[in-house]
Amino acid sequence: MITGASAGIGESCAREFASEGSNLILAARRTDRLDALKNELMNKYESIKIHTLSLDVSQKTSIENAMSHMPDDLRDNIDVLVNNAGLVIGMDPLAEVTEEAYDIMFNTNVKGLTFLTQAVLPIMKKNQRGHIINLGSVAGKESYPGGSIYCASKHAVEAITRALLHELIDTPIRVSLICPGMVNTEFSTVRFGGDKQKADGVYKGIQPLVGRDIAELVTFTASRPPHVNICDMLVFPTNQSGARTVYRSS
Numbered sequence: 001m002i003t004g005a006s007a008g009i010g011e012s013c014a015r016e017f018a019s020e021g022s023n024l025i026l027a028a029r030r031t032d033r034l035d036a037l038k039n040e041l042m043n044k045y046e047s048i049k050i051h052t053l054s055l056d057v058s059q060k061t062s063i064e065n066a067m068s069h070m071p072d073d074l075r076d077n078i079d080v081l082v083n084n085a086g087l088v089i090g091m092d093p094l095a096e097v098t099e100e101a102y103d104i105m106f107n108t109n110v111k112g113l114t115f116l117t118q119a120v121l122p123i124m125k126k127n128q129r130g131h132i133i134n135l136g137s138v139a140g141k142e143s144y145p146g147g148s149i150y151c152a153s154k155h156a157v158e159a160i161t162r163a164l165l166h167e168l169i170d171t172p173i174r175v176s177l178i179c180p181g182m183v184n185t186e187f188s189t190v191r192f193g194g195d196k197q198k199a200d201g202v203y204k205g206i207q208p209l210v211g212r213d214i215a216e217l218v219t220f221t222a223s224r225p226p227h228v229n230i231c232d233m234l235v236f237p238t239n240q241s242g243a244r245t246v247y248r249s250s
């Protein structure tokens with residue numbers, strides 16, 4: 001089960017898991033893009049089952065509704081949950097962050113991940129198998145100016161992931177955190193309210209990661225033998241060394 005599967009890292013995860021023969025539950029707010037992805041993948045990999053669902057992770061009722069409308073055989077066998085849905089709004093200094101931007105970031109990045117995990121954990125405990133893979137960020141390891149609330153939300157993801165790892169120590173369920181640096185997806189376009197030119201400027205003079213680079217690490221993490229758990233992985237493009245430490249060739 002992959003959240004935020006309609007674009008970026010989530011979409012790439014769907015492609016990677018499909019190529020390995022996994023059945024998929026693909027969740028996102030935009031179902032038109034999910035359905036197009038489903039059709040494409042089902043034509044390519046005829047033997048897999050794919051279920052798409054409209055899910056706004058920031059709403060607990062949307063999560064409950066989605067879980068109860070899933071085909072039983074898929075829901076009852078969720079082996080891997082990829083908590084990928086996440087976003088950033090703006091680059092405002094803390095003094096100017098609006099309540100709306102605060103709520104959108106925390107409700108999606110933290111509340112969504114929390115309650116979706118809560119919804120899936122009973123299934124994994126019942127099956128005595130499962131793997132929760134959370135998408136963190138370099139922003140969960142260090143803060144940068146203009147990133148206060150986003151960084152706080154990703155620090156929260158890191159804290160929640162580590163707490164859950166402790167809580168599940170006596171179970172076969174694995175908990176992993178994958179923390180990308182710069183990845184060229186719609187992430188920056190959303191950050192700048194759809195301003196593609198501004199978003200493209202973020203990646204000027206550096207070759208950023210692409211969704212597939214991270215998705216390959218997600219499937220690698222999920223496909224380790226049962227006794228191996230990759231707890232925390234920080235991944236940068238070669239010319240990045242920190243949240244705002246980037247070497248640009250021009």
Ligand code: 8X3
Nearest residue numbers: 137138139181182243
């Ligand atoms: C995204 C990376 O540097 O924009 O999680 O915070 S950054």
